Amino acid sequence: MQLTRLDLRHVRNLSRVSLAPGPGLNLLLGDNGAGKSSVLEALHLLAYGRSFRGRVRDGLIQSGCAALEVYAEWRDDPLHPERLRRAGLRHTGQDWTGRLDGQDVPQLGELCAALMVVTFEPGSHALISGSSEVRRRFLDWGLFHVEQDFLPQWRRYARALKQRNALLKAGAGGSQLDAWDLELGDAAAPLDARRDAYLSRLQTAVQRVAAEIAPSLGVPELVFLPGWRRNELSLADALLVARDRDRAAGHTSVGPHRADWRIRFDGRPEQSLLSRGQAKQAALCCLLAQAQDCANRHGGRWPVIALDDLASELDRHHQAQLLESLHRAGSQVLISGTERPGHWPEAPLQGARTFHVEHGEIRPD
Numbered sequence: 001m002q003l004t005r006l007d008l009r010h011v012r013n014l015s016r017v018s019l020a021p022g023p024g025l026n027l028l029l030g031d032n033g034a035g036k037s038s039v040l041e042a043l044h045l046l047a048y049g050r051s052f053r054g055r056v057r058d059g060l061i062q063s064g065c066a067a068l069e070v071y072a073e074w075r076d077d078p079l080h081p082e083r084l085r086r087a088g089l090r091h092t093g094q095d096w097t098g099r100l101d102g103q104d105v106p107q108l109g110e111l112c113a114a115l116m117v118v119t120f121e122p123g124s125h126a127l128i129s130g131s132s133e134v135r136r137r138f139l140d141w142g143l144f145h146v147e148q149d150f151l152p153q154w155r156r157y158a159r160a161l162k163q164r165n166a167l168l169k170a171g172a173g174g175s176q177l178d179a180w181d182l183e184l185g186d187a188a189a190p191l192d193a194r195r196d197a198y199l200s201r202l203q204t205a206v207q208r209v210a211a212e213i214a215p216s217l218g219v220p221e222l223v224f225l226p227g228w229r230r231n232e233l234s235l236a237d238a239l240l241v242a243r244d245r246d247r248a249a250g251h252t253s254v255g256p257h258r259a260d261w262r263i264r265f266d267g268r269p270e271q272s273l274l275s276r277g278q279a280k281q282a283a284l285c286c287l288l289a290q291a292q293d294c295a296n297r298h299g300g301r302w303p304v305i306a307l308d309d310l311a312s313e314l315d316r317h318h319q320a321q322l323l324e325s326l327h328r329a330g331s332q333v334l335i336s337g338t339e340r341p342g343h344w345p346e347a348p349l350q351g352a353r354t355f356h357v358e359h360g361e362i363r364p365d
């Protein structure tokens, strides 16, 4: 996947900017507060329907403006490089409208399905040290992009869960709950199996990536936690056991919506004891493994890789290993930073495009 154009309007301090990224490494350079992260944030918004720095209405739209706009063009078929995909999003903070290849989109998920971007940013360590929701979202993003029927399965489970929670809150009787416990159990099975299998598949990729970019961490192992004691009980039984507790709490306490996973490195303490820097490296390994898995499933086409403020996220040694690795993979990379680091390896820098971000303007080198 190669982004060929990105236009932004009214994104933080960027009133109206445009850039044409090259196929390899792209550097967004500028002083603090110039707007570099905002460029990557807008791209992330188009690809995920959400920002990595909070809600759209909390400051992503330029002050005094009614809405922001993001428009992107990209190639995703190497056999037909002349074919450009196009997506646009206008967001007011409350409502949005989106277009994909000239058509209105009824659901934001359609834009997210079309444009694959993997972002590593200062908050990415939350994938390791943050809440389980972040880790579930990671699994579901990967599955959403590689398994076509995953979304309907996910929706079926979410619907059943909503119904059961509504009944619990309303103090419904056992017979009504019985029916939804069964439905929840049935809907959970494919979701749980998919996530478990996906994480096992990622394990090989994570080990390969870790050996390349963070060998000092050791060999990683990914462990899936289904959200209930699956080795001992079916979900329907676990729901029955938890029923009184769930009635008191007014929500369902077991099931795939409570699933989680852990990364462990041989010879290292538990994931919660990793340093912040190690947690960042571990998160990066998982994100790149996910990107690699997407590429494997999409005929070798890598997602666009966006690395926000890389120089302050990883030490020099790990930056160099990462850049070499992405260069070998042939992926398109966008990196923001205050300056072009002198210690980066030569190969990825050859043919790199540089964009200077200054006072809300973007100027190619």
Ligand SMILES: Nc1ncnc2c1ncn2[C@@H]1O[C@H](COP(=O)(O)OP(=O)(O)OP(=O)(O)O)[C@@H](O)[C@H]1O
Binding pocket: 011, 012, 013, 014, 030, 031, 032, 033, 034, 035, 036, 037, 038, 039, 059, 060, 061, 062, 063, 309, 336, 338, 357
């Ligand atoms: N809603 C807004 N309207 C206008 N300007 C904003 C808004 N929100 C943030 N800004 C400004 O936009 C700029 C965006 O900064 P951004 O975080 O993208 O910069 P950066 O180049 O990545 O900086 P750093 O190197 O410090 O991380 C800042 O100058 C900030 O003050």
